[in-house]
Amino acid sequence: MDAMKGPGMLFAAILAGGRGSRMGSQDKPKQYLLLNEKPIIIYTVEKFITFSEIEEVLVLCPENWIEPTKDILKSHFGNDPRIKVLAGGVTRNDTIMNAIDYLDASYELDSEAALITHDSVRPFVTYRIIEDNIHAMEDYDMCDTVMPCTDTIVESIDGEIITNIPDRSHLYQGQTPQTFKIKKMQQVFNCLTEDEKSVLTDACKIFTTQGEPVKLVKGEPFNIKITYPSDLKIAHALLGME
Numbered sequence: 001m002d003a004m005k006g007p008g009m010l011f012a013a014i015l016a017g018g019r020g021s022r023m024g025s026q027d028k029p030k031q032y033l034l035l036n037e038k039p040i041i042i043y044t045v046e047k048f049i050t051f052s053e054i055e056e057v058l059v060l061c062p063e064n065w066i067e068p069t070k071d072i073l074k075s076h077f078g079n080d081p082r083i084k085v086l087a088g089g090v091t092r093n094d095t096i097m098n099a100i101d102y103l104d105a106s107y108e109l110d111s112e113a114a115l116i117t118h119d120s121v122r123p124f125v126t127y128r129i130i131e132d133n134i135h136a137m138e139d140y141d142m143c144d145t146v147m148p149c150t151d152t153i154v155e156s157i158d159g160e161i162i163t164n165i166p167d168r169s170h171l172y173q174g175q176t177p178q179t180f181k182i183k184k185m186q187q188v189f190n191c192l193t194e195d196e197k198s199v200l201t202d203a204c205k206i207f208t209t210q211g212e213p214v215k216l217v218k219g220e221p222f223n224i225k226i227t228y229p230s231d232l233k234i235a236h237a238l239l240g241m242e
Contacts, residue, residue, distance in 0.1 A: 008112035009055055010134065011182075012048040013099040016041055016061040016069070016120035017088035029065065030226060031120040032072065036239055040226060041069075042076050043123035047130065048116070049082060058102065059120070060088040060095045092201050097189065100182055111183050112137075117203065118177040121226040124238055125177065129219060133179040136215045141184040143215040144204045145223070146172035175219040178203050188212060 016031045031041040041059070048057045061069045070085050077083055086102055088095040096117060103109060114137045118125060129145055136143035149171040155164040180203060188210045192200065200206050204214045226235050 008110050008114075009107060010051075010053050010114055010116070011056050011058065011099075011103055012051075012054050012116045012118065013058045013060060013096065014041070014044055014048070014118055014120045015088070015092065015095055015176075016059055016065075017092070017095050029062065031061075032065075032068075033226075033232065035123065035232075035235055038076075039072055040123050040235075041072070041120045044118065044120050044125070045073065045077070045083065047123075047125055047127065048118070049077065049080065050127070051130065051134075053134075054116070055082070055107075056103075057083050058099050059083065059085045060099055061085065061120075063087040091198075093189075093197060093203075093206075096185075096203060100186060103182060104186075109182055111181065113182045114179055115182050115185070116177045116179045119225055122176055122223055123226070123235070124220070124222050124224060126220055126223070129217065129223065130177060132217045133177045136217055137179060137181065140215040141212060142178070142180040142204060142207045143217050144178050145175040145217045145219040147175060147219045147221060147223075148172055172216065173219075174202070174204070175223050175225075177217075180207070184212070 032039050035043065045057060045059065048054055059069060059073065066085055066087060073083055073085065086098055089098050099115065103115070116130065116133055133143055133145065149168045153166055153168055153171055154162050155166065157163045185203065188206055191210055192206065200209060207214050222238055224231060224234060226232055
């Protein structure tokens with residue numbers, strides 16, 4: 001894909017720290033399960049490695065899966081120097097900060113350098129969504145991929161009785177990618193207390209709690225996160241429609 005106008009230096013981080021417990025897989029994290037004979041994570045990495053302006057695609061996974069992940073990626077992409085496998089962290093925030101620490105140590109990052117973060121188990125992200133995330137960095141420090149809520153959302157504090165039914169016209173369902181200026185993320189993250197860091201597990205929430213604007217990027221209904229066995233069946237059906 002041809003280079004596009006966007007931030008100074010651009011990177012992608014594929015967050016592959018999931019253990020697969022909700023998928024019912026005890027021995028293999030869900031991102032390594034097969035879709036039409038190909039691991040889910042390969043479909044995801046393919047989308048980002050296509051963009052020539054992305055300097056590196058970082059794949060962050062459980063530490064004990066680093067070598068298997070390298071082997072899986074090598075079998076599909078060869079020895080592509082733009083793909084790096086790193087250890088993820090205990091939490092999503094830890095994983096993102098591991099990526100940032102690596103980039104900070106490897107590059108002279110300026111205030112425009114940006115990182116696109118994406119769930120490894122969202123293989124149906126489109127080129128348009130990625131492009132819109134990149135373009136959002138021209139005017140914002142953070143953006144989030146979302147879809148308008150179409151169903152009524154019911155709130156219940158105790159899980160037994162409805163507490164509130166919010167106006168869905170103001171509600172959006174979060175997806176990924178989430179993209180941010182790296183230096184700005186370091187700044188807002190370092191403003192958090194340790195308690196806040198443990199509670200605020202979403203990059204966008206970190207920005208919003210610090211009063212920083214987050215641009216909305218339109219997602220797609222099929223940009224699903226493969227979490228449960230039923231999601232895997234839907235993913236197979238979506239592949240058949242491509």
